[in-house]
Amino acid sequence: MPDFDLVIRHGTVATASDVFAADIGIAGGQVLALGRNIGPGAREIDATGKLVLPGGIDSHTHIEEPRPGPTANADSFASGTASATVGGTTTVIGFARQARGGSMAAGVAEHRARAEQSRIDYGFHMILTDPRPEILTEELPALVEQGYRSFKIFLTYSGARITDGEALRVMAAARRLGALVCIHAEHHELIEFYTEALVAAGYTRPVHHAWAKPMVVEAECVHRVCRMAEALDVPIQVFHVSGEESAEEIERAQRRGLKVWGETCTQYLVTTAEDLDRPGLEGAKFLCSPAPRAKADQAALWEMIRRGVIGNVTSDHAPTRFGGPNGKTAFGEDAPFTKLPNGVPGLAARMPILFSEGVAKGRIDLPTFVAITATNAAKLFGLHPKKGTIAVGADADLAIWDPERRVTITRSLIQDANDHTPYEGFEVTGWPETTLVRGTPVVENGRVVGAPGFGQFLPRGPYDLI
Amino acid sequence: MPDFDLVIRHGTVATASDVFAADIGIAGGQVLALGRNIGPGAREIDATGKLVLPGGIDSHTHIEEPRPGPTANADSFASGTASATVGGTTTVIGFARQARGGSMAAGVAEHRARAEQSRIDYGFHMILTDPRPEILTEELPALVEQGYRSFKIFLTYSGARITDGEALRVMAAARRLGALVCIHAEHHELIEFYTEALVAAGYTRPVHHAWAKPMVVEAECVHRVCRMAEALDVPIQVFHVSGEESAEEIERAQRRGLKVWGETCTQYLVTTAEDLDRPGLEGAKFLCSPAPRAKADQAALWEMIRRGVIGNVTSDHAPTRFGGPNGKTAFGEDAPFTKLPNGVPGLAARMPILFSEGVAKGRIDLPTFVAITATNAAKLFGLHPKKGTIAVGADADLAIWDPERRVTITRSLIQDANDHTPYEGFEVTGWPETTLVRGTPVVENGRVVGAPGFGQFLPRGPYDLI
Amino acid sequence: MPDFDLVIRHGTVATASDVFAADIGIAGGQVLALGRNIGPGAREIDATGKLVLPGGIDSHTHIEEPRPGPTANADSFASGTASATVGGTTTVIGFARQARGGSMAAGVAEHRARAEQSRIDYGFHMILTDPRPEILTEELPALVEQGYRSFKIFLTYSGARITDGEALRVMAAARRLGALVCIHAEHHELIEFYTEALVAAGYTRPVHHAWAKPMVVEAECVHRVCRMAEALDVPIQVFHVSGEESAEEIERAQRRGLKVWGETCTQYLVTTAEDLDRPGLEGAKFLCSPAPRAKADQAALWEMIRRGVIGNVTSDHAPTRFGGPNGKTAFGEDAPFTKLPNGVPGLAARMPILFSEGVAKGRIDLPTFVAITATNAAKLFGLHPKKGTIAVGADADLAIWDPERRVTITRSLIQDANDHTPYEGFEVTGWPETTLVRGTPVVENGRVVGAPGFGQFLPRGPYDLI
Amino acid sequence: MPDFDLVIRHGTVATASDVFAADIGIAGGQVLALGRNIGPGAREIDATGKLVLPGGIDSHTHIEEPRPGPTANADSFASGTASATVGGTTTVIGFARQARGGSMAAGVAEHRARAEQSRIDYGFHMILTDPRPEILTEELPALVEQGYRSFKIFLTYSGARITDGEALRVMAAARRLGALVCIHAEHHELIEFYTEALVAAGYTRPVHHAWAKPMVVEAECVHRVCRMAEALDVPIQVFHVSGEESAEEIERAQRRGLKVWGETCTQYLVTTAEDLDRPGLEGAKFLCSPAPRAKADQAALWEMIRRGVIGNVTSDHAPTRFGGPNGKTAFGEDAPFTKLPNGVPGLAARMPILFSEGVAKGRIDLPTFVAITATNAAKLFGLHPKKGTIAVGADADLAIWDPERRVTITRSLIQDANDHTPYEGFEVTGWPETTLVRGTPVVENGRVVGAPGFGQFLPRGPYDLI
Ligand SMILES: [Zn+2]
Ligand SMILES: [Zn+2]
Ligand SMILES: [Zn+2]
Ligand SMILES: [Zn+2]
Ligand SMILES: [Zn+2]
Numbered sequence A, B, C, D: 001m002p003d004f005d006l007v008i009r010h011g012t013v014a015t016a017s018d019v020f021a022a023d024i025g026i027a028g029g030q031v032l033a034l035g036r037n038i039g040p041g042a043r044e045i046d047a048t049g050k051l052v053l054p055g056g057i058d059s060h061t062h063i064e065e066p067r068p069g070p071t072a073n074a075d076s077f078a079s080g081t082a083s084a085t086v087g088g089t090t091t092v093i094g095f096a097r098q099a100r101g102g103s104m105a106a107g108v109a110e111h112r113a114r115a116e117q118s119r120i121d122y123g124f125h126m127i128l129t130d131p132r133p134e135i136l137t138e139e140l141p142a143l144v145e146q147g148y149r150s151f152k153i154f155l156t157y158s159g160a161r162i163t164d165g166e167a168l169r170v171m172a173a174a175r176r177l178g179a180l181v182c183i184h185a186e187h188h189e190l191i192e193f194y195t196e197a198l199v200a201a202g203y204t205r206p207v208h209h210a211w212a213k214p215m216v217v218e219a220e221c222v223h224r225v226c227r228m229a230e231a232l233d234v235p236i237q238v239f240h241v242s243g244e245e246s247a248e249e250i251e252r253a254q255r256r257g258l259k260v261w262g263e264t265c266t267q268y269l270v271t272t273a274e275d276l277d278r279p280g281l282e283g284a285k286f287l288c289s290p291a292p293r294a295k296a297d298q299a300a301l302w303e304m305i306r307r308g309v310i311g312n313v314t315s316d317h318a319p320t321r322f323g324g325p326n327g328k329t330a331f332g333e334d335a336p337f338t339k340l341p342n343g344v345p346g347l348a349a350r351m352p353i354l355f356s357e358g359v360a361k362g363r364i365d366l367p368t369f370v371a372i373t374a375t376n377a378a379k380l381f382g383l384h385p386k387k388g389t390i391a392v393g394a395d396a397d398l399a400i401w402d403p404e405r406r407v408t409i410t411r412s413l414i415q416d417a418n419d420h421t422p423y424e425g426f427e428v429t430g431w432p433e434t435t436l437v438r439g440t441p442v443v444e445n446g447r448v449v450g451a452p453g454f455g456q457f458l459p460r461g462p463y464d465l466i
């Protein structure tokens, strides 16, 4: 009788600390053994010459999240999570949004229902757009208890932004409840000021989106939220740190002893504001907020990853189609940037790009790659040690990589429901050929085999990073 | 026939650069000659053994400025400027306030009329409490043209605060018009959050005013306004920098190449939050905003003066009586700090305290004292070289100091219209015995002899610091 | 037939990344499996309620190393490594010293022979006291090839110091050969200057040792060696960073992109210069170089550990007896500090003190403890993944800790050959009850059972930290 | 009877603080009056439309200082000081060098005798090449008493360098005697290491001089001397700070509260290492130590001047002819850089280049120009207020500038005894047309009229900067 449901043999296993040769024995969806020549599995995978890494955790994804206006989110949970698995990601954290004037619990219920078709395990951040006292005191305690352990707030975007005063009350609630506050930090009035001036002067092409929200807009607000967190003694994560000056504010906060964590996203490491200036509306494919910055900012972000200032890298997957009635081009060739939907898709591309640009190019070592794609997010968002590592007792969420394989990223490879990727033509070294969720293959040799609905909701615990 | 109206003989003259023995020949209210054994004056003053310094410029004073509620400003321009001259100050810049919904020009007219009785020359900052577009585009150009060359904005205080969006429009107007923006920078919602929590918990004594607005509240906002100034490429002065962390934000801005100037006030150099904790309501005598900080902040501010990060020191003279129906104690012994009027008097004490704590104690040299009490303010606020130095052609605004004289500051010495001073009993070395405005004595051996109405309005030019 | 020679069951395993419940299956001295309910072992240890941690690596130890003058090293390899295992340490790196004018190869041969009686595995740094060209070009290549992968140089100490010019040639050789340079960095002439002045003035008690080598002496030299490493593009480790200013220099170097690693030692985290001022010669028990600093430096060092600036903590075990003809007191009660032998013993106390002060007091988490006591040293000194972690294929060097046990450190507990410990009476929470080297118990329930000679020489590879 | 020997009328006078219109009345070589319409002078100069500035103080000049080897110093005191006055400089501080094994007093006597033919006032730094105890205790007290108030030490250059230990003793002597230590700071062994490697590899052209002493060599040593000054609590000036990293070390020292002053030189503001790479031996015209750096360093130095980190700018005038038997080319076209004499001439070009690049281009204002060319050096080297400013009682050392005049610098204009200038063809705006020393014209409309021997020795007092 086989000892394990599955054994992955002869691979090189990596954690955020170590790299070692070991077979992995899996049963009941968990890693039950790491060893040499372990007993037989009902099924076996030969990973000779391959890396076996923790499946990725993408802690910042907008999947099947409704969008304002005529545009639509291109992905369902079924399509989005298929794409995630193609890139080696096995857990996503999405967003449940409160409607203005509405209930957070209702928002959670609605979004959670959408995730029924997820192919991989998932959790939610709760977007508080209207943190009325009764929401904070009556709804949130139960929701946190149910494992919705993080709040997302916006300090810009007309439909979602809350005031500094509201943000303070959200932070205070997070402190009481042991939840983590994640923040989209840009100075709203400054963006409005710039936008008004640019539009008045006729600067309305996609690239002017980057002019309307330059680094100073973000750096100001990153500092502000760090100070608010300092004032209330509450941990926060600053989302999508896009360049050097913002990262410096994070680092200064950390050096004051604050629990402030920084996240960046794939696009800030490989695209720049110049991409927004491609001919016609091509630039719109790179339009997101914060805006991509300069080459020097990419280097600075890698350095901040190396220094540990920025602890995880996500996709901020926010898919709008490019063409069609709900796409980025729906407003016409001359649409001003103020009408163009924000956000880029990136679930599948995240880990291959980070592996290639990071590990293959020698910027980071393999344990650091594991840390920034999986382990740190697991720790910060209350999923560790069940998720984010390869250890006895952890879920067998794994990605089996060919570290040498050279791949050109294309739309067809990505397997999401979109019609484009900003990374079209990007060449990478290293590719996750097989992906498993709780021991069950969801991608086999690049083919999606995971079933919609296989994914489970993840109630999350408190953050456990010191 | 005498060459000069007045000759000051045998004194030691100091400027922001030099210290030298010279007679000063004055005619027509101006310094016409500096020399050895210059020709006779119609009148002569023997300054043997004395320092002859530029009269002080106190660029941040609330004199005869109406206050909200039942409290009243203790000083008229006649009383306030008498007190100023006692302490060697010969120029004040006060404030003209726009009423919410009202006209800035009307505010200027009203406040300017009050200053008719000033004994010394004066200018005004314009407090913009409601910067509607028509104010910025229709009223301000003419007012700036008339020499009202600086705007004051508040980012806190319910009656005066404007939003960040409004502040940006004020900054943009200042840039167009060549005016300087001065800012009271504290994070309003954070103060509200703390205040609410403190009041709810019964922490309402004067010292809790300091708890409601700790350093983080100011440091956040100082950074924010520096970033706003950076975004719009406009110079600013940050008012009343109260301690180390705020000064660090100023310094960081300067190191990014910004024209951001820092001001501190006498009280932040010699009082601390502990003074607010004196028995009964005694602490209210030290209550101002920002709140006094810690001993270490005092040392840090001196260091920042030494490094040039903070360029001038003012009184922020804001006099409310202690007793009486309009005084700080009018709300009863148990009045919560939220009801207590903000602000401390300090026109007379400023220069003697700075001389004593700075020069006599060896923290700064005499040229630096001249710079931070007179020359730098003159340059920044468009009064140089007419004011702020001793040079040929400059107004003969002078203070003749006995550098050795030891004086204990008392209410009676101060000669303002108030009933207390926070510096009661403070001992200083060095005292300005004689003060002259445009060559005319306004204090002689400590006796006020300047006449109400002698002071003239100073139309100011643009700042001239590189 | 049992699957394993030994199984450690039901413990909580920790690595530098993860903490998880697992049994450990050991055979042939290696970890062959980590799992739940793994097959039987010929022998089993029940670790219920215990932590199973990687055995410590103490990469800076002076064991059985001859001392100049009448004093003697108290420990033999047999006694020193016994003490190491008592504290959970399973690998030591000692020093092989070149005699001035002599051969490095001869020094290595001599010291290696002494280590024959080691109870645990060991390696050597080579102390180059006379780096003549022929040493660098003829001897070192072969020695590095044999696994002596690191050079130690002193920039102070009359008998050992080399010049900056010599240090540069050592660094250049290290770069060619792929070896790491470890440096004792203090400004020699400054120590001489201070010492001469102190002795002339009669300040000769043990505490004046700290006066003769204050922080500035070390901070200068740390910066200097970082710049030399920068100039030659060669990685270095700075030994025994004793406080804030030196650590800041390390951090600045790291931020310039240099591969400069910082080490600190137990004593700098728990003793201060005041300990040197204990009555009589008691202070001599704390006398080492660099000298212990202030309380604030201890806090700064913990912060630098938290920030990753300082990556490993060693004992700098340098044992001289206190009494007897070869002890610290051999020169009489009035012996000037210049005659007192430097160095403190600390092999056993290192890990328990770090566990207690770090993990139990909440300054660091358990993975960080593993990193700074074992994993990072293994990576830096070419022992990873064979040593320094718990992973499949790694040597089964393990310490089984009772995390709750409260222990008062005493001489008898330490089990070295010395007559005192500077940590006498120090109370710790957490203690390693059982220690194994390559699967063989060397301490069982606090009793040393490892055999002299069981330890093996560790040929080391190049450093593998990015 | 005229009131004054000389009156300079209708000019615009500038000090380090102020700019104002005034006539200057001069008698007995001193400024006796500054005023409007002052009494007549025996002679009058019309300065309408001109600036009247303090004559420059060049506190770092090698004039008629013997050189090692076959090369010779191109200038005598007569020729060098003529050139100085052409550029508006009225005071020089040269060097008196102790011979190795010889007496400092003898060196002073010898160098002082050479200066008999100086056309302008002068002082000396004493170069201590052999600070034996008897020199420090027996010779220096008297020499300092005579007004030789500063010591110069070299930490590199084979013929002049002293050890760190010797430097410490010099610093200690300076502290006792109230003298200032000026330091040439480069890491000697590192230069040797690089040089040896470069020469071995055949990199021996003039540009490789810059490769042999890159910024790291200087930055290391600047930090080292700052730490030594910190350790001994003694003020120092770091000579010729050549770029950003060294200036940062100065700034860090200042921020630790140290009295460390930084000097830079004209050439570091306008030449770069690329100039050393000009064809043939042309590059040798720019060869000096430290070596010129990059464009970015020039910008950084201006910023450090603006921040006050670097307080004065000198020429480090060190003239070797280019051609002829004693010139830089005397060793042949293929001479390795190791044989080429160091140093560039620059007495005349200093102030015009600083005025043009600084004031005319808007990098600094006029008072700052005065400060960095005259006032700060006067204060630091004990010449203030006699020299370095325009004030009553000060020596009438003046330069009358046409601020608009455009001049192309050429050899003939410079009027020194050299055969080239590194600034040949450099275009400047602003030129000092008339120069006066103690009220006596030494340059009139560009023509040298000062007499050899007119200059006087300046006994100097202690530094008086706080
Ligand atoms: Zn966002
Ligand atoms: Zn997002
Ligand atoms: Zn204010
Ligand atoms: Zn005010
Ligand atoms: Zn050492």
Ligand SMILES: [Zn+2]
Residues within 6 Å of the ligand: C060, C062, C316, C318
């Ligand atoms: Zn050691």
Ligand SMILES: [Zn+2]
Residues within 6 Å of the ligand: D184, D239, D240, D289, D290
């Ligand atoms: Zn030099």
Ligand SMILES: [Zn+2]
Residues within 6 Å of the ligand: D060, D062, D316, D318
């Ligand atoms: Zn020189």
